[in-house]
Amino acid sequence: PEVIRRHELYQSTIVNALQSSGLNIEAVAFGDMFCNGIADYRRSYIEPVGWECVFPLLGESSEKLAMEIIERGIQTMLITIDGRVLPPEWCGSWYDKALIESLPSQIDPCGENGEFHTLVTSSPSFQGH
Structure with a gap:
């Protein structure tokens, strides 16, 4: 049996859903607030597809x-x-x-x-x- 890590499943689900949406996507906005490495994680699977990552709430209270x-x-x-x-x-x-x-x-x-x-x-x- 193949073990699928949930982060990989999450990443592929998000990317596949956005790609098949029919929308002309240029950027993906995330609501993450903590500067704990999450921005780099999100960029690792969004930017290779050609989309910009936007974090409007990063660092907010x-x-x-x-x-x-x-x-x-x-x-x-x-x-x-x-x-x-x-x-x-x-x-x-x-x-x-x-x-x-x-x-x-x-x-x-x-x-x-x-x-x-x-x-x-x-x-x-x-x-x-």
Whole structure:
């Protein structure tokens, strides 16, 4: 049997999905905030395809961004949870002020340590949101 590392699966899934989208892609923006080598990792599989990597949030404050997301009316849902640090029933929860305030103190409010991942479902900046 072949062992597929999840990072390789993630990389190929992202690249294949973008390539088959039919969009004329010039750059891919990521919401990573911590300067922990993630930018180099993302560039390693995006730039060889010919796309630029953009990191508009790199170095920003998690606490500040969490509140800005709420204040701007961006609707976001938790779509994956690290069950070692958060209860699994949080998966599917709306990312709102109540959720942010109920996070244990060791959890980054934007999930930047892999505690959770989110999906933006609606935003004032989306066309026809």
